[in-house]
Amino acid sequence: MTRHLLPRSPAVTPAELAEQALTRARHPVARLVSLAEDGRSGASAIYDEAMAVLEADAERRNHTARVIGVTGSPGSGKSSLLSRVANAMVAADPDLTVAVVAVDPSSPSSGGALLGDRTRMVVDTAQNRIYFRSQASATALGGLAPTTFQVCRALSLIFKCVIVETVGVGQSEADVRHLADRVFLVVAPLSGDEIQYLKAGIIEVPDAFVVNKSDEPAATRTYHQLRGSLWLARPSDAHDIPIYRTSAKTGRGIDELARDFLTIVTAENATPVRERAPHFFTAWVRDEWGRVGARHLAEQLGGARAFLATQNGFASARRSFDASIRAALHG
Ligand SMILES: Nc1nc2c(ncn2[C@@H]2O[C@H](COP(=O)(O)OP(=O)(O)OP(=O)(O)O)[C@@H](O)[C@H]2O)c(=O)[nH]1
Ligand SMILES: [Mg+2]
The missing domain is CATH 3.40.50.300 (P-loop containing nucleotide triphosphate hydrolases)
Incomplete structure (x- = not known):
């Protein structure tokens, strides 16, 4: 209902968005955050691509948070x-x-x-x-x-x-x-x-x-x-x-x-934020698919950590999980 109230974003590529966000300018950062919050698959794909660029950049700069x-x-x-x-x-x-x-x-x-x-x-x-x-x-x-x-x-x-x-x-x-x-x-x-x-x-x-x-x-x-x-x-x-x-x-x-x-x-030895992903992926699975989903993740996919290791980013992991459990339920 609120979507149409959002400012229209100029057509930038995910890589350009990542680059602009790295300047910490308010609008590109806000756009990236909105993409992270947006569950729709079009948004997730852009988010994944921008995140891949940001991750590569963070690695180059030795950036930890x-x-x-x-x-x-x-x-x-x-x-x-x-x-x-x-x-x-x-x-x-x-x-x-x-x-x-x-x-x-x-x-x-x-x-x-x-x-x-x-x-x-x-x-x-x-x-x-x-x-x-x-x-x-x-x-x-x-x-x-x-x-x-x-x-x-x-x-x-x-x-x-x-x-x-x-x-x-x-x-x-x-x-x-x-x-x-x-x-x-x-x-x-x-x-x-x-x-x-x-x-x-x-x-x-x-x-x-x-x-x-x-x-x-x-x-x-x-x-x-x-x-x-x-x-x-x-x-x-x-x-x-x-x-x-x-x-x-x-x-x-x-x-x-x-x-x-x-x-x-x-302080030394920060835990990279991405290492915290399994907990939040499990939470997402529970939100979306309940106990059936949690069981599918644990029993068919080897748990969140193992599953995420085979996936290219959080959003694509969500898409493959959806596909996997749909196939299991209906296939
Ligand atoms: N007297 C006094 N008032 C304060 C202090 N800190 C915050 N306030 C007031 O307390 C109220 C709530 O402040 P917020 O900063 O919004 O509190 P919050 O914990 O973020 O609130 P939520 O996010 O809604 O849970 C505001 O009216 C502030 O002005 C303080 O140190 N002393
Ligand atoms: Mg507050």
């Missing part, structure tokens, strides 16, 4: 915080480029492409070193869509740091773990008592916590509650888990968080 997951309850200030952190990061490191993908659970999925412009982020357009994108979540629980993976993969070939913002309402924490090198959980003051932290089970996932809105008086109590919860829930590593105290309003703690994000970005 880090993915940082930032999750937390709705309205805890994740986007405001990331806007400031991203700006502080590029200010501190002149070579750094950052893309932020915010997965928005409240939007209808058809609105995803249009959300790109709806942003609270202050973006430095002059150098195109920060890119912000909002993506509608495919599921009511706010889990990551398989296309989130595709989008991150595309952005990780262009930017050095990809930050994925998800609302922490269940499935998304578990999903973001499969995508990100590090996961940060943002909480706001008064967002719950100790028991709620524990019951939600989400305290197990993050590598670090952020108490945002530290300008509010209740933040101190929340900080101590969270410390207490960590001692109970993760006695073996509670010592090593950072809890940042930030305010996107006053700027408190922003530089410290930005510095630690930079440490993650520059």
